[in-house]
Amino acid sequence: MVQNVCLGAGGKPLSGRSPLDAGCTQQRDLLPGERLPYHKHDQPSPDERADAPEGYQRHDSIPVPTAGEGIAIEHSFDFGAGEGRRFGAFDAGSDGGDLVILSAGVASIGATEDGGAGFQLFVGECRGTVDATALRHAWIVADLAASQPGTLQGETVARLKDLRAAQQSDCPDRYSAAYTNWRVIPFRYRAAPGQGSPVTLTTLLSEHYGGMNRANADHVERFYFTRELGGTRWERWQNVQGNQQASPERITQQAAWFAGTGRCSHADPPEGGATMVLIDCREWSHIVPASDPDGDAPGFFVKALRERGMAPPFLAAPDPR
Template sequence: MAWTWAWVAISMLLPVGAPAWADQPDDFIVQQVCVDGADRAVTDDPAHCGKRRKLRVGEVIPYRRVDAGNWQALYSYPVRGLDGEHRAMAEKVFGGNDTSGFYGDLGIRSGYDLLNVGPDYISGIRTSDPGGGDQIFWRNVNCERTDGWIMFPPGLERGQRGEARSTLKITPGPSTACPRMKLLFIAPDFTTWERPLEPIHYTSGKVLDTITSEHFAYGDPENPAHDNDSMEKFYFTREYGFSRWEAWETPAGCQKRAAKAGKPVADLCTPSPLTMCNGDNQATFFGKAYLRLDCRDSTYYVATADKPFNPLVNDAAPGDVFNRNLVTNGTIADGRKGWRAEGVGQRLDVARDPRTGNAALRIDCVDCSGAGVGQEIVVPPSRGATGLHWGASVESQGGAPVLAKLVLTLHPDGQPPQRIEHAVTVTGAWTSLDFDIPWRGGAEADTPATIELLVDGHADLMVDDLYVALLDKP
């Protein structure tokens, strides 16, 4: 496969202080949270706390991980596939201060890597980034998607290493329909992996039990005819899941790329600074010299108690993720797009948090009962779900209490509308409104629905991260 330089690759890390090996194969791709005596997630660093466990599907994350330049925030959380299989989403929010959801609000699109947990390998099946857009991986002409971009096998023990050869074809998303492919267009690739006996020292100063995976495009580096010039290296930890990514290239390959781009070699072929990622930035792989030209070491911890990250706001990987956000533009990254105004005499603008740059809708309404925002959505066939989880984040401006209602109205076919309404009083900083209802309807057909955030009387309110998602449990 041709290596996409702009792609922030599928990467993962392994958390610290872990036992010899995990009980489950996803222990190195789903990050952990610290918990209290009631098993509730708390704001602490799982690299240091005593009691911790893996994140659960739909659970908010009370911290974010960033790289040394605070350029990228990273989350590794579990998702359920449309086929019912367990997967992991490594989500990157470009602009490390931004506490909002998947696509970010800083004018730069964010990205993700979707990882499959198979019996033979943990493998990447889809990615998205600002340069390459949404990309879906296929392994062969039969449209099998697993074990193409191989990461490492489950059950890897300390001191073990290995390698595997595979094939890969990339097609643009979002459609997951089987494309027409010929063997001619399916490129070979080669992966090596290792779980070192000793934990790895990271730029953050943390020392973590780690699995590394090196992905060489185009065939076998041990073959003299092999013409690959690039490699991506991924690090996975038990505490953090996907933790670090590195891009390596041979000097010859980099010079060729610079000439093609019409740029000076020094602009593209200078090794990445050690302040971004520690360790060597020049190395030899299979007898060829390589330069480490880019990296993201996302093992720095930042608490987010004021506005925890909610994975259910994510609308990534349509067609692959069951519990994705059904609301369009739930993070307000695209301004007012998708949202209609309710009521009259109100001001509805997009405002930005001065601390983070995070965008949110501002509802400024004087004596305007019932004013707010709303959006029509569709709840797809339930596919075995037992509940709907829905909510929003709200913040009162100026300190005055605001009376508001979050309303979800379902219109099951042939049945009376089902209206669920929750009244809240917003008194200050960001407050998460999260609700569940049992839901087995729509097993065979789409169910039209509406989500609304309405205010009563005078209000100056910020609203963000609106979502409705199917879950296995109500």
């Protein structure tokens, strides 16, 4: 879940070097509070590379100490292309991130923020007041207890609810069901121009279906995590039958437009019966050196939540005493 750093003499992280560098012979997870020697950016469309040479979005995967969830993993959404946007500065209304909670063999996305719905908590089934435990079995990424013996491969039906800003105090009365599966696969990732050849990495792939049954799910969100880079790719697949928000014709048009952007390499569609088309994807395999030779300060999404007074108590910074 956490991106690795390449180590030099004395075990010190090497500035500007990533674990994908051919000369990186020793690496480990980025540590809480440690400065980032590099950033991960998405791949721009080939015809927009001149205007967005560093891509559109930065997606760092960093460990964040919290008061109630221990060490959570932040995966930032930092847009830096376009008028008024710059990497490293939180732009409210567009930037955000996902926060993965690790607990008792379960990895669960417990909070998110984007330019559409703003800051949300994801909670699993709970009663009374929302507390730290409610986030630990919500948007399931993987669950060791539900995996096949000796593997990291399994499936479950998650029951969860997204709580927006004015609804985050109390557990909800109703929950949505989401068929979820996960498995470990080899996957080939693109390299940015001048950064070597494509690379195949062992990948934890997690699929979150929009509904209890794969056969009639509205959509699928697919997440790719690697030991080297943490969050490395994301895809959104849509059922071609359409829904209340988009007709079949509109979905077909969107899929055709996205295919023409060339932003992501090929991936097979999700299985399960429903015909799905890819309508969005980001592949964060473009490595960008830190601005500071000593590494950039960690913290983006959760830091901004705390500064805006939006973080619930269990996502606050831990007591330093």
